[in-house]
Amino acid sequence: MAKKSITTPLTDAAVKDLKAGDDVLITGEIYTARDAAHKRMVEMLDKGEKLPFDLKGHLIYYAGPSPARPGNVIGSAGPTTSGRMNKYAPRILKEGSKGMIGKGEMNVDVQDALKKYTGVYFAAVGGAAALIAKAVIKNELVAWEELGAEAIKKLTVKDFPAIVVQDCHGGNLYQEGVKKYARV
Numbered sequence: 167m168a169k170k171s172i173t174t175p176l177t178d179a180a181v182k183d184l185k186a187g188d189d190v191l192i193t194g195e196i197y198t199a200r201d202a203a204h205k206r207m208v209e210m211l212d213k214g215e216k217l218p219f220d221l222k223g224h225l226i227y228y229a230g231p232s233p234a235r236p237g238n239v240i241g242s243a244g245p246t247t248s249g250r251m252n253k254y255a256p257r258i259l260k261e262g263s264k265g266m267i268g269k270g271e272m273n274v275d276v277q278d279a280l281k282k283y284t285g286v287y288f289a290a291v292g293g294a295a296a297l298i299a300k301a302v303i304k305n306e307l308v309a310w311e312e313l314g315a316e317a318i319k320k321l322t323v324k325d326f327p328a329i330v331v332q333d334c335h336g337g338n339l340y341q342e343g344v345k346k347y348a349r350v
Contacts, residue, residue: 171325175223176264178284184330186337190288192326196225196267198319200246203310204254211261218309218318221263225288228268230315234305240321243299245269245290252276259283267328271340280334288328289339301326 172180174194184190197219199207207217228248232241248268255266256279265286266272272287280287290298304322311317331339 169327174225174264176225176286177223181264181284181286181334184286184333185335186330186333186339186342188330190328190330192225192267192288192328193324194322196227196321196323196326197308198227198229198231198317198321200228200230200316201250202313202316203318204251204258206310208254208257211257217261219320221258221261223262223264226258226263226266227290227321228266229290231299231302231305231319231321232315238299240299240302240305242296243302243321245298248272248287255279259285267326271338272332277332277336277338280332281336284334286330286334287332289331290326290328298326 169189169191171191171193174192174196210217228246228251229243230246231243234240245268247270248266249270249272252273252275255272255276259279260283265288267288267290269289279285301323302321303324306320308318308320
């Protein structure tokens with residue numbers, strides 16, 4: 167199967183075209199955020215405050231990139247475990263994000279939010295952080311530098327490799343894969 171190329175920011179139509187199992191190449195801007203940044207974002211939203219970047223149509227990459235070596239745009243940029251963001255992801259989707267990139271299955275609340283707000287969850291291959299870093303062509307600090315690796319960064323990416331693992335139609339590659347090989 168051919169890889170699908172998508173460009174951020176994503177539209178509802180682009181998200182609806184994606185199905186669990188699709189291989190994609192992402193080009194455009196994505197934002198990194200992990201636990202501490204998600205906590206701050208949701209607290210700000212709860213207070214009615216404006217976030218330091220516009221979520222609309224964008225993807226959040228669950229990553230804490232390491233510092234770049236001289237001459238490189240970014241250091242290691244692999245995904246972190248997504249389940250830690252389960253409590254925040256539905257709110258971020260509600261505010262206009264079109265999805266996230268990480269590793270590991272997200273819970274039923276997130277799957278429901280993907281359907282309700284037309285979002286998509288991509289898996290990036292864990293352990294391939296150096297390879298993934300090659301898809302990053304620009305790396306900018308957006309907010310909360312004091313969080314170190316957990317600060318929000320805007321990454322400009324070209325052909326960032328990912329797989330749709332949970333889609334807006336209820337498809338879940340993690341569950342489908344288990345069913346495919348489960349003993350009856």
